[in-house]
Amino acid sequence: MAYLERTQPKCPRCAYRLRGIPGARCPECGLVLTVEKLVQHRLRSPLLIWAGFGFIVSALLLSATCVLLPIGFLYLGFFIWWGTAPAAVAEMTPRMRKLAIVFAWAPAVFLLLGLAIHMYVLPYF
Numbered sequence: 001m002a003y004l005e006r007t008q009p010k011c012p013r014c015a016y017r018l019r020g021i022p023g024a025r026c027p028e029c030g031l032v033l034t035v036e037k038l039v040q041h042r043l044r045s046p047l048l049i050w051a052g053f054g055f056i057v058s059a060l061l062l063s064a065t066c067v068l069l070p071i072g073f074l075y076l077g078f079f080i081w082w083g084t085a086p087a088a089v090a091e092m093t094p095r096m097r098k099l100a101i102v103f104a105w106a107p108a109v110f111l112l113l114g115l116a117i118h119m120y121v122l123p124y125f
């Protein structure tokens, strides 16, 4: 149950905050809790899925620029790691998840913004 202290999860069924509860059972709805259940629940969080999606979008866009191909491969690596290291990903604090999603999408947003400026603001360059 040390897992509960580290990750501050909520009950998968009733969203009760489980931090500091005495046993492996939700005091609110009685659901029997296992670490596997909580990890699975956390991995379905939209924030984590969007971050993973951001890694692959960034990887593809970076690779398409040729110059930034190595960074594209790096992001492809992040994407694969994100998909294959669910335990590490699930144990991230909410703050780290937010950082991850920003980190995942930053190159994609930057490149699309650059492309938009190139196409619409400076059409003759």
Ligand SMILES: [Zn+2]
Pocket: 011, 012, 013, 014, 015, 016, 026, 027, 028, 029, 030, 031
């Ligand atoms: Zn519950």
